[in-house]
Amino acid sequence: MHKLQLNNKVIFSLSFVFVILVIFSSMIIFPNRVIAAGKYTIDPKINIKKLNNPQKLKVVAYSNGENKTKYLTGNDLKSNTATVSFQFNQKNDNLVTAVHSDEYAVCAYDLNAQTNEMKSYSCIEGNLENPTGKNPVNIGSGPVITLSSGPFKPVKGAELKNPTIVVWLENLAGKHLKNIGVVAMIKGEFRYKIIDAQKLLKESKDNIIRVPLQFDKTPEIGPVRVGDYFFACVSANVLKPVEGNECEHREAPHIGKIFNLIARHD
Secondary structure (H helix, E strand, O other), rough: HHHHHHHHHHHHHHHHHHHHHHHHHHHHHHHHOOOOOOOEEEEEEOOOOOOOOOEEEEEEEEEEEEEEEEEHHHHHHHOOOEEEEEEOEEEEEEEEEEOOOOOEEEEEEEEEEOOEEEEEEEEEEEOOOOOOEEEEEEEEOOOOOOOOOOOOOOOOOOOOOOEEEEEEEOOOOOOOOOOEEEEEEEOOOOEEEEEEHHHHHHHOOOOOEEEEEEEOOOOOOOOOOOOOOEEEEEOOOOOOOOOOOEEEEEOOOOOOOOOEEEEOOO
């Protein structure tokens, strides 16, 4: 009887070790396939073939009330494409839960490795295909279309001092509003604010909420210029059933300090 109990313990121990080894091996062999429960990833594949010996990329992403930044250098940039992965929470506290077709935004900036100044950029606005897994997206390739700025492009316009992006939210009357996350990004820098939407809508004379987000410091990759790409996104469950995350983008069109962008208009 004692030998039988001992054998059962040995079998159980070996089985447990085997399961652990299988899991560990899968993480080594398929590291990009392992996504924690309640998470998803946005995975840009960046076409850098036409860049002139890129030394450093700054890549930024926004999704589901969170903004992320990563840098690529060295061996990351040795082939014709550079890849990066951003992980996000499917649920952002009580603000918003990511679902299929929610919008997100990603930008990649080619930088001068010595001065850290931006040489060119490529951006894309996408829709979540898999809110519980991987969401691959191609950047820096293809034509300029509604959601993509196309190949990397330089910006040589006049310098802008302390611009303010005013994010508009329309058609919210009649909704039982709560907090809404509002973000704006320009030149790789984010400004983020959670607003009391119900209060602001009551104070509005035209049923439009306007949220000013000021960029009062020179970005680390150089001053904002006419022609720079910027985007704004709004995130909240109360924005459904259209989208809990909505984004829009533009290029800075003039040397003024105020840029209006309607992020929610459905």
